[in-house]
Amino acid sequence: MSKDFIGYYQPSKDDFADLWKNGTIIIDANVLLNLYRYPASARDDMLRVFEKFKGKLWLPHQAMLEYQENRLGVIADQRVKFRGVKKLIYDTQDNFRNKLEELQLRKRSNIDPDKYLKSLNDIYKQFEVELDNLFNGQMDVSDEDEIRIQIMELLGENIGECPFDQKWLDDICKEGEQRYLQRIPPGYKDNEKSQGGEPCHHCGGLSFERKYGDLIMWFEIIEYAKQNSLDKIIFLTDDNKGDWFWNVDSDGKKTIGPKPFLVNEIHRKSNVKLFYMYTTEQFIKYAKEKLQFQVKPESIKQIKEATDKKIPFVIEPSGIPSTLKIGVPTIRDILSEDVENSLKRNVFDWLVSTFPCDNITDNTSHFDIVRISSDDHIFGYDFKGIGYLAQRSLDSLLIDYYYIAARYKLHGWNIIIPVSSSHFYMDTLIRRLKKDNIPDNVVISIVRPSSGSEYKTVYMLGSSSNCDWVYKP
Structure with a gap:
């Protein structure tokens, strides 16, 4: 088989076994940020899976920069959503009560709504108490971040170094202009990152243009693979847009694997022979299968619910009445x-x-x-x-x-x-x-x-x- 078409073929069963046993696992920033969005039990399961790969994990400098830049915003967002759910409770109660009043049941029927309203109010109060307890236990931006502490302990020194000069970054951005025009992956769907916010991150005396963040990270991965003679890489990302993953519409969206261009490029520019990509949900499912690792089915479900959403938020269901268990649903669904x-x-x-x-x-x-x-x-x-x-x-x-x-x-x-x-x-x-x-x-x-x-x-x-x-x- 010509190496020009290697990206169009799935690794064999033996290749996958070798990849999981001997591969380096590279993590994107969104995987770490999503840890803050999971319920505690799902997060603990995910961290225990990472613990199994300690020493084989690596975080690109660009991913670490984006994680640090966005961490507090994610923490703040979780607290905002609790208030949104609480407002929903009040509005739903008021709307239901008003609708009943419009029906004038006391005057025009033998239905007495008061006892039903009392039962319903008791359920809402129980939910509100549980919600307040969860909110009080939710991390705030000024609290000590136990999640970050655990992440840093897992990674140790396995974090990419800051690029050695601005020219290297500027050359990538210049190349990125042409790649994005031709829709060459990765990152061409991130053009809007220069809109509505700061166009650059700044770190180590260097400027990192945000809309080229994926491309900077990708070139950093290739460079790291070359310098360390890596031949097997698993890249873990929850960015499931079409500029990373090869998606095909077949009775709904099916993810085949990484974009063939990405596989071909990393083969061509480094010693990597096996390259594959997973979302967190896929990774924890395969970890359970391949490592015989005990992962609760509920954790996999909660990780999928969170990572499928653009503004994910899941309330831990423990103690909430079954009639009122809520996970705030997705902001956008993907069509074909x-x-x-x-x-x-x-x-x-x-x-x-x-x-x-x-x-x-x-x-x-x-x-x-x-x-x-x-x-x-x-x-x-x-x-x-x-x-x-x-x-x-x-x-x-x-x-x-x-x-x-x-x-x-x-x-x-x-x-x-x-x-x-x-x-x-x-x-x-x-x-x-x-x-x-x-x-x-x-x-x-x-x-x-x-x-x-x-x-x-x-x-x-x-x-x-x-x-x-x-x-x-």
């Missing part, structure tokens, strides 16, 4: 890549032509597209499969909106759902959503293909549907 890209191009082009003076960015961290108007109002646009709202309640949507509206000072959120011309669920979905009170400044747009790759809005729900910021070609 072809549909998402086609629809995204339509919406992006429509926004550019409709708002030529605004700053419009796609592939952002928390929204598919963000528009910042000339008066600094922020609008988010997300694309969902029709199953997104089929599987969710309005309360779940409210949790998302309360959090992101406060966190990002959002003025509007447009959820865009593509359907085929004869989708059997669309009418049912519309009827159900009509009964719900869509939050102010949230609009759900249902769109259909019209001609070629064009889409046409066929239905909108939400009190702000007539506003100019809503996608309606």
Whole structure:
């Protein structure tokens, strides 16, 4: 087999066994940051798995820099979400009570709602007490960080050194400009990192341009492999965008492995013969299988729930009434890549032509597209499969909106759902959503293909549907 096509082939069973036994495990920053988002039991299981590989772990300097820069923000976010859940409790109680009052049951029926309200209030109070206990135990930004202490103990000295000069970084950024234009991995989906925040990290007297962070880390991995004559590498990352992983749409998104280009490049530029990538969820599942390691099934489930989300948050369920166990759901679901890209191009082009003076960015961290108007109002646009709202309640949507509206000072959120011309669920979905009170400044747009790759809005729900910021070609 030509080495030019090595990336298109999966390692053999023997190769995988050799990789797990003798490979170096390189960790991305997002894997460490997600440890703060897991429930304590899942985090402990993950750290115990890492302990099995102590001495074989390595963290690139770029990953350490991004971890240190983002650590406090992740800790703060977890506390914000507790307040969002608490607000949901109050709002749900008030809404339910008001709806009952509107029915005037005491006057017009023999139903006495008071005893049911009391039972419901008791459950809510129990949940609120448990939530307060969890919140009080949640780490704050000024607390001693036990998670970081454990991470540093696991890594020891196995952390990449700061690049030796600015020229090395500048050359990577210059090359990155051309690679991103040609959509050469990794990192070309991170162009927005220069928007809405500081464009650079600064460390050791050097400047690290944020949007080239993945590429800097990738070149650092290749350089580390060359200098240390590594021939087997597992790269662990929770960045499951299409510029790292080879994803194929086959009855839903299937991850085949690393992008073939990445495998070919590290083979070509170093002595690495075996290179493979896992998300944390995949890694802990295979660790359980290959190491006969005791990992609780609930931990794997919680890790998947957290790492699948762009703004993940999981409440430890211990002690919470089973009727009220909550994990705040995902902010964005992934459609098939072809549909998402086609629809995204339509919406992006429509926004550019409709708002030529605004700053419009796609592939952002928390929204598919963000528009910042000339008066600094922020609008988010997300694309969902029709199953997104089929599987969710309005309360779940409210949790998302309360959090992101406060966190990002959002003025509007447009959820865009593509359907085929004869989708059997669309009418049912519309009827159900009509009964719900869509939050102010949230609009759900249902769109259909019209001609070629064009889409046409066929239905909108939400009190702000007539506003100019809503996608309606």
